[in-house]
Amino acid sequence: MDKKNKLGLSEADVRALFITPAIRNAGWDDETQVRREVTLTPGPIIVRGNLSSRNKKKKKFADYVLYKDLGTPIAVVEAKENKHTVSSGMQQALGYAEIMNIPSAFSSNGDAFASHNKVPAAGKNIETEFGMSDFPAPQELWNRYKNFRGIKDDHSELIQSPYYVDSSGKEPRYYQTEAINRTIEAIAKEQNRILLVMATGTGKTYTTFQIIYRLWKARRAKRILFLADRNILVDQTLVNDFKPFGSAMTKIKNRKIDPSYEIHLGLYQSLTGPDEADKAFKTVSRDFFDLIVIDECHRGSASEDSAWREILEYFDSAIQLGLTATPKETTYVSSSTYFGEAIYTYTLKEGIQDGFLAPYKVVKIDIDKDVLGWLPPPGMKDDLGEDVENRIYNQKDMDRILVLNKRTKLVAETVIQFLRETDPFSKTIIFCEDIDHAERMRKAIVNAAGKLAVDNPKYVMRITGDSVEGKAELDNFIDPESKFPVIATTSEMLTTGVDAKTCKLIVLDKNISSMTSFKQIIGRGTRVDEEHNKWFFTIMDFKKATELFKDSDFDGEPVVIFKPEGGESPVPPDGTPPDDGDDDDGDDTPGVRKIRLGKVEARIIARRIEYYGPDGELITESYRDYAKGKITEEYQSLDQFLKRWSEADKKTAIIKELEEHGIILENLAEESGQDLDAFDLLAHIAYDAPPLTRKERAENVRKRNYFAKYGDKARAVLEALLEKYADQGVQTIENTKVLKLDPFADIGTPVEIIRDAFGGKSGYEDAIRDLENQIYKEG
Structure with missing residues (x-):
């Protein structure tokens, strides 16, 4: 093809005629090694007011991704129209190569290839150009990938173990692929303590499933233990992501490990306890499990003196993989000290910027008694007739020491008002100080909701560790297909691991000082669920908990604050780790008498709305x-x-x-x-x-007698189109389907109108452009 004709080709034509054949002729298999038009990220969601939309300009979309086999990307190719230079797509390709952590990026306009090699041979250039017939063979780029990732030949068999491919076509996202591959590569290199840090909502369990599946199929891990500390985490995993394991999998029950199964899911609590008789894990040999996965490893397993840690130490010859969204790094407890530095981290900020996680807006509400403080009058008695200590009470005292019924009522009414203005059936979690507060909030929500709560008694439920009825409704609350319960009041139970993907409102009426706890709470809203129109979520903050967003630790790299010699975690002076809010629901203020007052007024004195900005900071912007x-x-x-x-x-x-x-x-x-x-x-x-309004613009056109130059039939069509513009806008008249609507049916079919009134398609399009010029003409 000569250059002149080539310049007129579209990008799709350049791919089909030149780039695809060049890749295929180099020995790449279309079925297993080449994927075209690969969406790496969908683009971030923009939220303003109660509205949202995707910024598709920031979508990452690769023309070609090349694989050793499907699952292990090793190169990316960006195509451009022939009017561009050979290397014009290189910067784009390098951006994709960067997030996939691969060494080879290519750009082409159909004349030649530009190449970027992150591991060039000594004396060779990083970037080169070569002809269309010289594209590298799969083995060459695979060797380059192995060199880049530090993979030796004897690692290759495990690293090439297959991914699970389900019938729906679901496959890992780019960051999940990277987490999976880094884990498999680490294990191939004999690393047996591994930490993955992935933000809530990014699919840690699915990622874990693929890791286990590949190790299991390669027989590198024949018996696997998946450990969690809450039943719901085990049960969700069993019926969802791990379902393909089928009859090879079991949940450990009655403190018994059945050796006839290969994949075991269990609670720490079902395997150990204070007495020797409780230590079910000791009923099998120390080398029974080849792989142990520790879900939410920031919790008890991070602590040296935790009872759970003894399970890990008993099976110390097994590969141990820790998963968390919030690695715990304090003076007394360190996930990193035990597992080593995370081999891969994917943060909330990255997830939101990529568009995989939901952004948030924050509604900050200040209540007078919280912010200004409250001093009881001398000699005041509480509702039980007890003296009220004469001191200033502030936000930290509310609902832990001081209970103001009218404040609770105000919070509940504010929540319900917000839901009525948006969607009364938006799934909502209200985090309270303790179980007592969660129960009082439930009552206040019932009263504020009125008919909504009367029509369905499960409109609001208290879901706490002590409530049998509430816990029984947890599955319904997190089920997108279940309408009720709509609102859950809780203290700690819903902070971790609960997959409430349609949760649109998180209410913080709780003092939160633990960054770990705060991250977990925010994580309840970060899932995107397009099917159920969940694109973003709102955080309603009554107790300044969202000030933690300003802390550099919120979405920064985990830092080990104290790492003693020998890797042992220190024991604090009193022999117990400090309370960081990660415990299950319970009375958070044991032994403290609450002051209950029913008549003290409370009012809102300030309300501010902030949005997630492009740099991850909260901004005030409409x-x-x-x-x-x-x-x-x-x-x-x-x-x-x-x-x-x-x-x-x-x-x-x-x-x-x-x-x-x-x-x-x-x-x-x-x-x-x-x-x-x-x-x-x-x-x-x-x-x-x-x-100007559309009607004003349409009237200006009529005043100019612009239609006089057309014949009767064309004039009738254009006058009707102008009327359509006045009613519906310019997009309507630019779509030829409008000619199928009234009043055009009385004039003729669309084909007849275009042919008879305008002499064909070109004449009709000229007339539309002329009409638009008249519409937007000044004066």
């Missing part, structure tokens, strides 16, 4: 402000915007461009409260241009 920033980033002045608008063959193309930035016209119109044409809405929001 959807309007966000849209203005993105429009002016794309078009620096009103003149630039006007020029682009007037030159565009179809205005819908500009609207779609802006949608890729997360600007949805319907959302913008809703927040601005104005029913304007797309042009006027955008120009007014971004540049403060005075807007």
